[in-house]
Amino acid sequence: MEKMAAVVTLGVVLLWGASLTRASAHAFPERSRPRVGATVTKAPHEVRIWFDAGLEPLFCTLRVKDTQGQWVNKGKGHVKPGTHDRLLETRVPVLPPGKYHVYWSVIAVDGHHTEGHYPFRVR
């Protein structure tokens, strides 16, 4: 039984290693504005996420939701030209104080999909 557990563990480690290798070409956020989890005193005019790899503009979305579950930005955001396709952004209307969630979903130039979400707060 113990031996089997060890074999299973090894399998998991190998899989994990393989996915790490592939992950090097996926696109993940490097930084964002507002920052992840930030509380800002001035409502932002736009939400921006910089990625560590080039994006496929047609397949990338960035949307912002308020605590009532309403999307606050029009459209789905866009990849800004002239950024080596690494900056995904959206304009937002004047946001009243409250908590917001940013949802992003991208396809990198290698065809791999990543997505995530994070909160920020306007005071």
Ligand SMILES: [Cu+2]
């Ligand atoms: Cu990839």
